[in-house]
Amino acid sequence: MNNLKKIILIGFIVGVTFACTSDFEEINTNPNRTTVGEIQASGMFEPLLYNGANAWMNYSWYWNNELVQFTAFTGGTTRQEHRYFISDGNWQSVWNLYTRYANNALHMYDMSIEQEERSLEAIALTLKVLYMSNLTDMFGDVPYSEAFTARKANGTTKPKFDPQKEVYLQMFTDLMEANEIYATKPIFAKPALDGMYKGNMEQWRKFNNSLYLRLLNRVSGRSEMNTGTKMTEILNNPDKFPIFTSNADNATVTFSGNDPYRSQFSDSNEGDFTSSGRKLTEQLIKMTVVSDDNGNQTYEDPRLPIYGKKNPNINVNPNNLWKGTIAGVPEQDQSTADRGSSWLNAAVFVRSDAPGTFMDYAEVQFILAEAALKGRIPGGESVAKTHYENAVTASVEKWAELGQYSEVPITITSTDITTLLSSDLASWDNATNKEELIGNQKYLALFWIGMEAYHEYRRTGYPELTIGSGAVFNDYILPTRFAYPTTTMATNNENAQAALQRMGGDNTMKTPVWWSKQAIDEGK
Template identity: 35%
Template sequence: MKKIKIFTLTALAASCLATTSCTKDFEELNTNPNETAAARPASLLAPALHDVVTRNNNRALRLNNELMQVHVTILDSDEIHRYVVRPGESDYMWNNWYLQRTNFVDIYNNALITQQKSFMGIGLILDVWVTSQITDMFGDVPYSQANKGREGNLQPKFDSQELIYRDLFAKLEEANALLAANEAMKNDEKALDPLYAGDIAKWRKFGNSLYLRLLMRVSGKAEMNAAAKIKEIVETNASFYPIFANNEESAILKYTTTLPLVSAFTNMRDYDFNGSHGLSDFFVNNLNNMGDPRITRWATLHGASYLGIPSGYVPGNVPERQSSYHLDLKNEPLLGNIINYAEVQFILAEAALRGYISGTPSTYYNRGVNAAITMWGLEVPAGHLAKPEVALNEGGDFEAQLGQIMLQKYYTLFFTDFQQWHEFRRTGHPVLPIGAGVRNDGKMPARFRYPVYVQSLNGTNYSAAVAAMGGDDINTKVWWNK
């Protein structure tokens, strides 16, 4: 993302180093007058965005999809489906999320210099997006002092998750106001936008739809007043907070089969993508029961049927793999999903169920069910919404209705970083079967541990954060989940 300038130390420059009289001009001599001091915001956008999405996909396959019973390993040594998450698993996400956050922050800061409002808004949205992933996974994390290594701060303090979320919301407010100006990109900049090709109105809808996701995540904390803000966005001030109105506006980094926008799985061996695990019976059986046509896009047939295997099996009792991922998914453009229209509809269905907004939950729920299927280029089966396994039972109790909404949302979040896991932690839905071989007292991990090296490189601030959170353990709940 950043260009590292390597200068040739000439004999003249070397001789200058020996005297104080000429070192004062050395920096000026080694400055290329044809280059800008800061990277153009547009040049940072595609590489940083692609890196985060593809690495999220990689870890969705390795971690989220095991924890959330999308698939189950048939390698008996891998215990993630048994709720065993080793500390080393944290390094990959922590390192790469923070690395690309630097680029997103630079998009904003560099655009601020040139007063490019659209890129300022885009930088804020992407900063919020990646920061939310960091804090949702770990809890209290470096934020206000993070990504400032160039300023000499190599041991940043950890901020509380509550303060982080408050600042994320402030950034989304600023982004919405900046993008409201609808300041057009230049043609060459549009070509460098892999998400919306310079459509500022869609970027604005992306930011506000992400706002809804994060507001719902903290809605259990009364001090955040999330319900009132959701109502403002959806009803009382909707014209100022546009959100996704259809599938085409979804934030999906659509992969191609040619560089640079290739899938995380393009060069992965077929065995590593779908040979070392099989789809779970939970994942497959629900799709079968609902007659959901997405199963044809996601799963291979085992004989004449779609069949899964149990998660959390007892060590030594490895089940025979049955249905697995379609190999076509290795290059599937839709796996670049960040947040889509159907997810927003399920957020609104939950908001209506909780009384945050007016309208019936089924109105939003039905839109979400239909959109989630058509997004995959499939037709909604005749009478689908009337099926007992699909129709939202508005006469049922709260938890039953929430369970139906979250089950549909679970499938909508297919390969969307760790969102299935975050939503399970928040709501307890969908209800997953617990296998006899599951460890950790049968409890789903509530967070990931901090990387081990953070303890040695930033020990004082690490210790303060652990004390504030109540321990660096996979069962320590983060603030929004307490």
């Protein structure tokens, strides 16, 4: 009888424990199965923030770095993104990720209104735009005005696809609405939940408006969007439109390292992260290393040994050089091209508390440098130079903080930054093409920030990438967009087909998105 009582008691405890744990997982790490009213709006905030930051890091490593030649997977043929082997399953996973997070942000927005959580109402709009901007930038025309309405009265399971121009205009409206809510100084009730800004609404407001600048810059090649006027309005009204003013404002999520607040790569090792897979490319090395006529490496960008590390095997790298593998190399030449190639710096990235960044101050300064250079905002070349040098400095200083985690800790001084700004790699005064210089240095500064370098490459054409002779899977064309998944084409075919006709192409990775340099140059 005593044994039976013990069994019953243990069974009860296990049942209660499982129920609590299951509830925690459901509410705090997977909000995708919830419905309006089941939980508080604050219960959705952490998954949107932390899981979103992890997705940003994963997409940097998995997609962005391979497409824009930061890295190339040369550990076999299981992964061939750098050869543009991208399937419908890949399109589906990317589509699902961005729509899932945007849907959850809208869900949090609805609950915030019901529960009168004004701070979360504003944050939900900012995050919705963050995720939806990446969806449209990856695919082109997407549902926005009718998206995620199926659970509402008069909603639809077959939303129309809005033209990308209309998507951007609606995102601008959402960001303006969020800015107005932030201006009321709402109180974030549970600051401990916020691993980015600790509930500081002024910093969230800066992120919101800096994101607005990013999106204005994205469509700046379209004169009808009148982006210069809007940028100038933001800059002339810092009280109404505060933006990032230092690295202290960076939209960076800090992980504690304790479950469930752990980095995407917590359980990775150097082998699966880099040495047996993704290596640095010759594209990245040539943009960060100066060599003399004899091949001696005489100078390197101070960020490079934080981004990556030289191959430590003296048998394949006897001279201890930075060497990049070839993105898009034919399969039969892969082993030769890869010999001695440098790795990602796993000691920096593979940590349970490694941070994830959505946007930083350096990007804002690059945006303003380009805008001034092109006359979209006042100031001309002199102001452009100031913003440019601020941008490079901010980027180096941001990465300098991570130098402590390298196997051999790396320290970057102000003198090192001055040297970089006067070097052949980054000198403003010595550059004959200032627009290219901004584009190239922005590319380097966007390392490890989601898909931004890929988006910017399609917008500007910088840096000049060499398409490898093994990039056969998209006819040697770097993907201009991702194609709509088969499921989307099957379940919402009429609207998807209308979008494809509008964009002027088939459902392939060769149709340029509306804001891209290619579309503008081709008059599409």
